[in-house]
Structure formats: C-alpha cells, structure tokens
Amino acid sequence: MKKYEIRQNGDNEMIIAFYFNKKSLIIPSLIWVSFLILIISITTPEKFLDVLFSLILFLLFFGYLLFEDYFEWYKHKYHILSIRNEDFYINNVFHCKLYKLQSINIMYLNTRHSNGWMLYLDVFPISSNDYIIKKRLKEKEAHEIAEKISIFLDRNVKVES
CATH class of the missing domain: 2.30.29 (PH-domain like)
Known part of the structure; x- marks a missing residue:
C-alpha cells in the first residue's frame, strides 16, 4: 500500500x-476499551467518584499515547x-x-x-x-x-x- x-x-x-492505514487503529482501540472496562469493573461504586478525575486524566493520556500516530497523520x-x-x-x-x-x-x-x-x-x-x-x-x-x-x-x- x-x-x-x-x-x-x-x-x-x-x-x-x-x-x-485505518486497520492499525483496531488494536489500540481494543486495548483502550478493555482497559477502561477493567478499571470500571474493579472500582467499587463508592470509590468511583473519588477516582473519577484521575481516571479521566489517565485515560486521556493513555488514549493519546495509543492514538498518537493517528493524531500526527491527521495534522499533516x-x-x-x-x-x-x-x-x-x-x-x-x-x-x-x-x-x-x-x-x-x-x-x-x-x-x-x-x-x-x-x-x-x-x-x-x-x-x-x-x-x-x-x-x-x-x-x-x-x-x-x-x-x-x-x-x-x-x-x-x-x-x-
């Protein structure tokens, strides 16, 4: 190609x-979604609000690292x-x-x-x-x-x- x-x-x-190559987004997407599901399933409802801000920041940073190639391509x-x-x-x-x-x-x-x-x-x-x-x-x-x-x-x- x-x-x-x-x-x-x-x-x-x-x-x-x-x-x-859009197929290269499949594995990072699966990793990101599975990690999100893992964290949500581990966290109890009482502690979920306590870690919500940290969770959002971590997932944004982790998502940026996984999709960095896509963001660079989109810019140029x-x-x-x-x-x-x-x-x-x-x-x-x-x-x-x-x-x-x-x-x-x-x-x-x-x-x-x-x-x-x-x-x-x-x-x-x-x-x-x-x-x-x-x-x-x-x-x-x-x-x-x-x-x-x-x-x-x-x-x-x-x-x-």
Missing part, C-alpha cells in the same frame, strides 16, 4: 496527500503548495514570499515519543514560519518527497543531523 501521493497541477501547484495529512505572483501559499493561505524560502530540510527525530525523519520547509530569517510537511517518515520516503518538492520549488534539499 502506498503511503503518500504527490500530484502536480501545472507549474504552480503541487498536492501532497498522505494515507493512513494534506498539503497544497502553490506559487502565485512570487508568493508562496500552503493550503491556500499565504505563507511567505517565495524568495524567503531557503531549502527543504530533512531531519532525524529521536525523541521520547516520536522517532523517524521529519520533512519541513526552512524559511529565512530564522523564525517560527518554518512549515512541517510530515513527521515520522522513513528515510527513503523523506528523501523521495523532498526531491519532488525541491524540483517544484527550485530549492535545495538539506539533510540535518
């Missing part, structure tokens, strides 16, 4: 869509990159002037909750205007996508260590 699709509409628009699932009159737009929202776009960067993330390759657009000057295309990519996918974007935007690919 293909994990992404890149289409180019003329010289001024590129669409990047990432796909998600679709991008429309377009160039209009030397302005650069992402998802039809002005992002920056095209000359400020420095490079397409690939960086390896090795954090507590996410590891893999991150692909983002570097904007000059150093600011919070950098745009993340996708996190948790495999190295080969990150390089393939970066090359296609670099050809479209006429910018270099920079691999950070």
